[in-house]
Amino acid sequence: MKRRFILYRRKLGGTFYIEDTKTRKQESLGTKDRAEAMSLLNARNESFRQPHLNLQIAKAYLTGTDSRVPTRTWQNALDAIIEMKTGSTKDRWQRAAKEKALDLIRDRVIVETQAEHLLASLKAGTVSTNVHLRKLHNFCISMNWLPWPIIPKRLWPEVRFQPKRAITVEEHKLIVEREKNPERCNFYELCWHLGGSQSDIANLKAEDVDWPNQTIAYARRKTGSLAMIHFGEAIEAVLRRLPVAGPLFPYLQSVRAGDRATEFKQRCEGLGIKGVSLHSYRYAWAERAKQCGYPERFAQEALGHNSKAVHRAYARKAKVRLPSLESYERQAAEGRIIPLPQPSSETERPGHLGQTVG
Template structure:
């Protein structure tokens, strides 16, 4: 194995020379024998971990020959090999981030916590999420024998606050939009709170006029969303095509193009902090504010998890109605008071 530290002298001063970095460090001694002992100790300290790793590799190869060869690039490719196209494309875009370049060709068995911290410092919240997914995949498949970073020691992330679209902002967006199809698209998002792709893919077949219902399956989860058609939604739907796609042009655009167009509209109006997804937050908040039961709101938005739904509706404030008014709505029932027990 290549020796890392060498003894060198310069102007009667003894130094240790690092053959890997090219740096010199004073040994603070003029005794050559003592300097040799220091160099020998430094080399032993540097060599022993490498020997231990070589021994460990020999044992690992016996159980799984590829265990010492797999890199994080291999894990990334496996992470992206999912059947759902939208998920695959999103993951492929995520792993192209420059933050992952430092570990892309790094072997899994050689990865340390410092390598992960380098990635985390280079990226943001989404990088943190993807790195943790990669780590969990490798750990679950047995490609990593122990956690690189223990679960409780992962840095805490501060998610960027995502707020709902307000009624005033929605009205400004709709009034300033000259494209009729996009205007109707934004109005539908306000009325049903659908994800932008789900709303864009709606067709006339999703409308049941006989039972006054609008239903569709979420592209992301497959959950069924079903809403009753009210007067305002009915008026909007009757302005849309009665056959085929409700939004013929918008449905053909990639989701990032729709998001970019909405972002441009917001910049023109100087509206900050919202995206097309903010319409879902707005719908959930409005439902909470008017006291709609959570099971109905979950069904309308396609949320299987109550915790997820409550995160969406966190901006809404449910105002408790007057108890007096509630008592007035109840049917009065005469109940006789029980007689007090006589004292013995």
């Protein structure tokens, strides 16, 4: 039988190459050692001569470095990745691992998986399936449990999230009016006024409130960054109704984030409100801040955002109408706008804020 591939060596550099006798395509073997090049050549020709044995041959080679290659399943990979996670991230992975769409590949050996198998799971699943299966696939490659990607990075189906929007003041008022539980009612009020994530607000403590300076400061549970916000009369009225020591929301702090989200969803469905979640309060705060001209750096500090890009993403749907300079100057003179720090005399040179406009 005629060989599909032939071996040759380039004079310049001495590297061995193979050539496909059918397509005349040439490929470097990346070696200058003849014995190694012959082994690669024989393996390539053997793969075309007996294609039904390719997988078995590959498993035999891989078993030499990892004895579990022939038996490791996607469920084993899920168990491994869950074991490495902590906190809320671990909870999310545990929920993701139970998705029915993953049953299509759960007990399949990883190295025996074809692209069609993953695509079938993606088709049967949701956005969450796409996100977590993609991460699981990359995890297996990083752990050398997969010799190469099953689906190339550029060919993975695009993750399409549902449209996100801010909750309106009218919707918020309806929810608060309908809510009979005082703790939940106060929780929704603080979400509206503080714009924090539901976990951050639910875990607030009385010690986080600085009454003399009228500020609330806390470390974000997601990023660890500091969020600090000055409060006025509306927030003060809510805080006065809450415990003076310990957790501000004892019950809501004790339940899972998913349970808080479910309770809120049920309340919205009862009122016919669609397209919002507890996180919509965060979008609403960012949009309100942008619409009223609240300085972006103040909003970043209040929301606990480390980057301007994140804050702008939250407020991207805000409808803004810029005030006239005359109106803005009048409000500044009346003390209704917090002035920016004035530069020192040393910085008053061309290219700085202190430069005189002539």
